[in-house]
Amino acid sequence: MTSFGKVLTAMVTPFDSEGKVDFGVAEKLAVHLVEHGSDALVICGTTGESPTLTWDEEYRLFQVVKDAIATKGQVIAGTGSNSTCEAIEATQKAAKLGLDGVLQVVPYYNKPPQEGLYQHFRSIAEATPEMPIMLYNIPGRTGQNLQPETVAKLAQLSNVVAIKEASGNFDQVSQIRRRTPPEFEIYSGDDSLTLPMLAIGCSGVVSVASHLVGEPLQQMVQFFEQGHTKSATNIHLKLLPLFQALFSTTNPIPVKAALRLQGWSVGGTRPPLSDCPKSLQQQLEQVLKEEKLL
Numbered sequence: 001m002t003s004f005g006k007v008l009t010a011m012v013t014p015f016d017s018e019g020k021v022d023f024g025v026a027e028k029l030a031v032h033l034v035e036h037g038s039d040a041l042v043i044c045g046t047t048g049e050s051p052t053l054t055w056d057e058e059y060r061l062f063q064v065v066k067d068a069i070a071t072k073g074q075v076i077a078g079t080g081s082n083s084t085c086e087a088i089e090a091t092q093k094a095a096k097l098g099l100d101g102v103l104q105v106v107p108y109y110n111k112p113p114q115e116g117l118y119q120h121f122r123s124i125a126e127a128t129p130e131m132p133i134m135l136y137n138i139p140g141r142t143g144q145n146l147q148p149e150t151v152a153k154l155a156q157l158s159n160v161v162a163i164k165e166a167s168g169n170f171d172q173v174s175q176i177r178r179r180t181p182p183e184f185e186i187y188s189g190d191d192s193l194t195l196p197m198l199a200i201g202c203s204g205v206v207s208v209a210s211h212l213v214g215e216p217l218q219q220m221v222q223f224f225e226q227g228h229t230k231s232a233t234n235i236h237l238k239l240l241p242l243f244q245a246l247f248s249t250t251n252p253i254p255v256k257a258a259l260r261l262q263g264w265s266v267g268g269t270r271p272p273l274s275d276c277p278k279s280l281q282q283q284l285e286q287v288l289k290e291e292k293l294l
Helices: 023-034 055-069 084-096 114-127 148-154 170-179 191-198 210-225 229-246 253-261 278-290
Strands: 007-010 040-043 074-078 101-105 133-137 160-165 185-188 204-207
Touching: 007 210, 023 040, 023 055, 023 210, 040 055, 055 074, 055 084, 074 084, 084 101, 084 114, 101 160, 114 133, 114 148, 133 148, 148 170, 160 170, 170 185, 170 191, 185 191, 191 204, 191 210, 191 229, 204 210, 210 229, 210 253, 229 253, 229 278, 253 278
Parallel strands: 007 040, 007 204, 040 074, 074 101, 101 133, 133 160, 160 185, 185 204
Antiparallel strands: none
16 A cells, blocks of 8 residues: 655745746755655645646646656645546546656535545546545535545545545544544644644644644654654644644745745745735744744
8 A cells, every 4th residue: 555654745836936837946845845854745736826727837847846856755746626537637647757646636616415526536546546546625625525434435446545634623534544444544634733633543744834844743743653742742832833824824825935934936826816914924934933944
């Protein structure tokens, strides 16, 4: 069974001053992340601003990042769509690039019932049987929740190997853990919930904060797995102000602002996302200084 690791970074997409994807910065950032605590990179997910990227931009990003990090880490491509046919086509193209897995978000806006969700993901899995699939449940953005019983059915498919769970519902996560095989990996989709989700059987986190604190997050997971829960809790509590600041407005606005403060030329966000408010920039600067990240 495929394992994507413990700390996976949902990587931002850098833009230049004209709003075009800056593939050179993407290369450098990808290498930096896998050298500072990230086991894998998720490209063109929510944090990567996939709704405002063209498919051509996404395919090029997949290839650029894959080439940049080579064997240093895994690359997981965001190829999800609310069109099943489109998701299949994108996943087939990702498979040809030799990527390590794909992230498949719950179809958004059209709100399929649970049977529709099952058939959507099953169709993608059967069309690309060699490609490991991570499901992505984020009902606050998609308008539909992937229920535990549906996840359990999907986990019976050989290449559906993991889920990024961002519902924030611990009962739901517990039910998924009870209903799926031990090798099926559950990842926290929220940095601030990683530690409590480890306690109910999660493998790690698909993280935003790992752009800045990948190594401490790795250490937190390792401490927990070694039974050093107090040490893990201390790291969690120390990083909590950063977690909260990074989600004080719509992701990825804050994390891009934080990276710019560190000197990374990642640019802003594409419309309709707006600029980072000055008050939040000041808050981020204070938190980064307190964490000795500036």
